[in-house]
Amino acid sequence: MSTLKVGVIGCGSIAKYRHLPEYHANKEVEIVAVCDIVTERAENMAAQYGAKAFTDYKEVLELDDIDAISVCLPNYLHAPVSIAALNAGKHVLCEKPMATSKEEAEAMIEAAKVSGKKLMIAHNQRFVSSHQAAKEILDSGKLGKIYSFKTTFGHPGPEAWSVDGATSWFFNKEQAFIGAMGDLGVHKADLMRYLLGEFTEVGAFIETNAKQNTEVDDNAVCILRTDSGIIGTLTASWAYVAGGDNSTVIYGENGVLRLEDDPEYSLIEEYRNGNVVNHKLAKIQTNEEGGQTTSHVIDHFVESIIENKELLINGEEGMKSLQIILAALESQETKQIVSLQKEGVSVK
Incomplete structure (x- = not known):
């Protein structure tokens, strides 16, 4: 794999201060898409990182050239969006807590297993x-x-x-x-x-x-x-x-x-x-x-995909x-x- 193409869903503080700058600093990564329901937020981040702005995450998941997704959304959306991304054949880095129930967490793990894609939870400690x-x-x-x-x-x-x-x-x-x-x-x-x-x-x-x-x-x-x-x-x-x-x-x-x-x-x-x-x-x-x-989270996620670790x-x-x-x-x-x-x- 030459360059890992990523999309970041959710452009709040965790994306702004952690995910996007750390992806940008990683020479193996190209930020292709950013998504937020607040149009201005998505457009600002897109302009900063040379990406395309979206307001509907489903459109991001349909992009063929995206390899991996960061899920930087409110907790109740972690499981449904991560599962949709895995089902779409994307690797997923999901913010913590990974889900709101054991059942949701199990469904995420199963989706990763079925898709053969990596699922990482962003525990930086x-x-x-x-x-x-x-x-x-x-x-x-x-x-x-x-x-x-x-x-x-x-x-x-x-x-x-x-x-x-x-x-x-x-x-x-x-x-x-x-x-x-x-x-x-x-x-x-x-x-x-x-x-x-x-x-x-x-x-x-x-x-x-x-x-x-x-x-x-x-x-x-x-x-x-x-x-x-x-x-x-x-x-x-x-x-x-x-x-x-x-x-x-x-x-x-x-x-x-x-x-x-x-x-x-x-x-x-x-x-x-x-x-x-x-x-x-x-x-x-x-x-x-x-x-x-x-936080080293992004670098670990990227390396694990590129080197299949x-x-x-x-x-x-x-x-x-x-x-x-x-x-x-x-x-x-x-x-x-x-x-x-x-x-x-x-x-x-």
């Missing part, structure tokens, strides 16, 4: 330098037995980030399905699965207590447990009004790992014997200025991370701990 370094340390056994963890993803909310501000679909329950848990929590569910393996049980307290005129969650604290007995907390919030927190701390037999928990060092190893190792690595990506310049985050991986969030919602509703084995998630 696995590509962060500190997270990849931490995985190497954990896999090496240097930390010994892992006991516990705490992971957090919080910021002031999507108002400043979303192209539609306070009127954004993020706050519309019918379009978003879930709030901070789908926006931020699912990223951390994916990260902790990547670092520690599969979880078997989930409990949660989920609230809407910080934002006005919305029914979606804006504060959630979840408790997770692995089969081997590692327990920890996962927090997702749109209420951190003074700035973001994207930290993770892992507690083991021989020491502690601090990821994105220090302004200077992206990863800190603290050992029982007093040894401390500070790592100055590429900064984690943020929505503010000065964040990591690339396995994806780090395929549909099955995306579904397992979604299942943790769905189980947390169920726990909030039932006031009980939810077993992921019961939910049909395969556990290592």
Whole structure:
């Protein structure tokens, strides 16, 4: 394959700040089409990247010269548009959370299987330098037995980030399905699965207590447990009004790992014997200025297609991370701990 020809469906902030600039920066890619129901938005992006503007995504999927599609739409459209794109013979990179139910996620995975095309979910936390370094340390056994963890993803909310501000679909329950848990929590569910393996049980307290005129969650604290007995907390919030927190701390037999928990060092190893190792690595990506310049998601997606490599985050991986969030919602509703084995998630 000479050049990978792509179309981006949805021209909101995630397309504007991540997908389109990262495709543009990749020498293997040509951006052929952009699509948004707001004509002006599509035309602006088309003009910027030398693409053709569309307002109906079905017309984009009919283009023979498009190899791959980015789905950058409100959550409730992720599954139907991804499935339509796969059925049209396109590779798909879908924003997170991949779907609004396990059934939708399974239908996406099946569509990818039938079409023989790749389906990737845009979980960027696995590509962060500190997270990849931490995985190497954990896999090496240097930390010994892992006991516990705490992971957090919080910021002031999507108002400043979303192209539609306070009127954004993020706050519309019918379009978003879930709030901070789908926006931020699912990223951390994916990260902790990547670092520690599969979880078997989930409990949660989920609230809407910080934002006005919305029914979606804006504060959630979840408790997770692995089969081997590692327990920890996962927090997702749109209420951190003074700035973001994207930290993770892992507690083991021989020491502690601090990821994105220090302004200077992206990863800190603290050992029982007093040894401390500070790592100055590429900064984690943020929505503010000065964040990591690339999420690496686009490059991984493009490389996996061109070189026909396995994806780090395929549909099955995306579904397992979604299942943790769905189980947390169920726990909030039932006031009980939810077993992921019961939910049909395969556990290592």
